[in-house]
Amino acid sequence: MPGTLDLIDRVRRGSSNKFSVIFACLGPNMEPQFVVRAGANFIVHPANGYQPDRTHVQVAASMMAAEKRRFFRYP
Numbered sequence: 638m639p640g641t642l643d644l645i646d647r648v649r650r651g652s653s654n655k656f657s658v659i660f661a662c663l664g665p666n667m668e669p670q671f672v673v674r675a676g677a678n679f680i681v682h683p684a685n686g687y688q689p690d691r692t693h694v695q696v697a698a699s700m701m702a703a704e705k706r707r708f709f710r711y712p
Contacts, residue, residue: 642675649676656704658697 661677
């Protein structure tokens with residue numbers, strides 16, 4: 638989609654979400670290096686039916702849990 642690389646780049650340069658986990662779904666004619674350079678953590682290909690596999694989800698879950706602990710606030 639137009640503007641997707643810019644969106645990923647803005648998320649990475651922002652202050653509050655720069656460590657967020659980003660999944661990128663690539664079309665058949667897209668080059669993965671552009672998405673990786675923009676800051677995507679995971680690339681999902683159409684051959685997988687646009688579904689991340691189990692390994693992607695497990696790694697992403699641990700990354701998200703670490704980020705949640707980083708911003709935990711006491712009541």
